[in-house]
Amino acid sequence: MRKKESIHVHALLAEVTRQLIEDEAMSVEGRAAYDLLGTRPSSIHESKENHRKAIMVLCNAIESSLEETHTDGQKQSAHR
Template sequence: MKKQELIHLHGLLSEVRNKLNQKNSSPIDIPAYETQDTRPTSIHHSKEDHRKAVLTLCDGITTNLMEEKTEFIVSHAD
């Protein structure tokens, strides 16, 4: 994947996280991502930095979504 594509993906994942934070009452906490200094706007950072950030965001978002408690509504036919 090219660096420009990674930066674009990084930005998209950041937007997904922002939307999920707006939707959920508790924000998605990804300490491993917060400690990195590479953000989608950090175009001067290396391709490897953006790759690590993308993987960290993916892991944090999916972990959070897996941990969400989902209420199942059982439908009954009358």
């Protein structure tokens, strides 16, 4: 993947993460590892590798959030 494409994917995942936090499907703490990186989609001067790391951290945060949501949904439906 080229750097420009990496930045685009990074921006999309950052937006998904923002939406999950806004919808309360993810806590702000779930994004803590990403915040520590300091690389944002607008950081075009950062290396492609830094954007790749940010993509991986965001993917992991989104995956964890979705797993928690799925697990909570299963628990709620089991109680009905």
